[in-house]
Amino acid sequence: MRGGGRFSCGGWARLFLVKHSKIFVFSLDIVHFFLYIVGVKRRCFVVGFSGSRSLSSSSPAAVLLAACVRGAVASGAPVAVGCASGADALVRSLCSSARVFAAASSSPAALAARSVAFVRALAAVAGSLLVSAPSGLCPRGVFPSRAWVSGASPSGSWSSLALAVGLGVSVFVVGLPASSLPAWWGGSWVASSRFGVAGFSFRSPVLSLFGD
Numbered sequence: 434m435r436g437g438g439r440f441s442c443g444g445w446a447r448l449f450l451v452k453h454s455k456i457f458v459f460s461l462d463i464v465h466f467f468l469y470i471v472g473v474k475r476r477c478f479v480v481g482f483s484g485s486r487s488l489s490s491s492s493p494a495a496v497l498l499a500a501c502v503r504g505a506v507a508s509g510a511p512v513a514v515g516c517a518s519g520a521d522a523l524v525r526s527l528c529s530s531a532r533v534f535a536a537a538s539s540s541p542a543a544l545a546a547r548s549v550a551f552v553r554a555l556a557a558v559a560g561s562l563l564v565s566a567p568s569g570l571c572p573r574g575v576f577p578s579r580a581w582v583s584g585a586s587p588s589g590s591w592s593s594l595a596l597a598v599g600l601g602v603s604v605f606v607v608g609l610p611a612s613s614l615p616a617w618w619g620g621s622w623v624a625s626s627r628f629g630v631a632g633f634s635f636r637s638p639v640l641s642l643f644g645d
Contacts, residue, residue, distance in 0.1 A: 478560035480505040481513040481551060482531075483593050484520025484608075485568030494566040494608025495523055497630050501564045501607065502527045504628025515551055517544075517589075520566050541587065548593050549581050556600035563597045564627065565590050566608045571615035577637070591615075598635055607632040 482502060488495050502524050505512055512531040514524040525531055534554070536547035555561040571591040572584035577598040584592065597604050598617070605627045606614065614622045620637030627634075 478562065479511045479513050479555055479558045481555045481561065481563045481597075481602075482520065482524040482565070483515060483548075483551075483563065483590055484523075484566035485590055486517045486519040486521070487568055488519035488523065488566060490523055492608075494568075495520070497607040497632065498564065498566040499523060499527060500630045501605075501628045504630070505564075508628070513551060513554060515547060515589075520590075544589065545581055545583070545592070548589050549596065552593055552596045552600065552602065555597065555602045560603075562603045562605060562627070563594065564605045564607065564632075565594055567591055567594070567606065570613055571595075575615070577617050577619060594635075598637060604635050605632050606634075609633070 480501075482498065482505075484494070484498060488498070490499075498520060502512070506528050512524070512528045514528075514531050514533055515521040516533055516535040525533065532554075534547050534551040536543045552563065555563055567588065567590040569588075571594075572586045572588050574584035575582050575588065575591050575595050577595050579599045580596070582592055582595055594604050594606070595617075598620070605625070606622075607630060611622060611624070611633065614633060617635065617637075620635055622633045623636050625632065625634040
């Protein structure tokens with residue numbers, strides 16, 4: 434500083450750098466925090482997988498399901514799956530980090546409880562998706578509900594899908610033609626694509642009003 438209380442050019446430059454460097458650092462902190470939040474939000478949803486216990490690894494449905502698993506893993510999304518054979522086993526073989534929901538026993542009640550816990554875990558995380566490869570038609574009496582519905586002939590795959598829809602979870606079915614999909618109330622099946630795989634999603638503007 435020179436006489437008269439005025440700063441020299443060098444003094445002004447140093448003051449500018451000190452003040453604005455703090456602003457710059459603060460701005461970077463905001464940017465880093467924003468990017469962190471965006472990254473967390475992009476990865477927070479969970480992709481669950483289910484399907485027939487008799488699914489052959491060489492079947493067309495298995496090929497589609499496997500492509501979805503690889504796509505989910507590549508996206509960085511957490512994967513969840515059950516402990517059964519067939520579709521569950523295929524998913525576990527492709528994603529060693531998957532969260533596995535295991536049944537307490539092989540009794541029908543224990544298997545249903547496992548599937549309920551699995552679907553409710555998906556429903557607890559906004560934006561989650563259930564990808565399924567059922568082996569056949571939806572049993573009579575299985576429909577979207579917030580509780581487990583077994584129907585006339587039990588099908589864990591379809592009951593899980595129905596529960597997921599009832600709880601507001603997005604669902605995506607692969608390996609079946611449109612003619613094999615159930616006519617559930619409150620929405621309709623729409624041809625769509627997930628992870629580059631063609632399938633059908635159930636769109637339900639009515640049921641979405643009753644989500645958690």
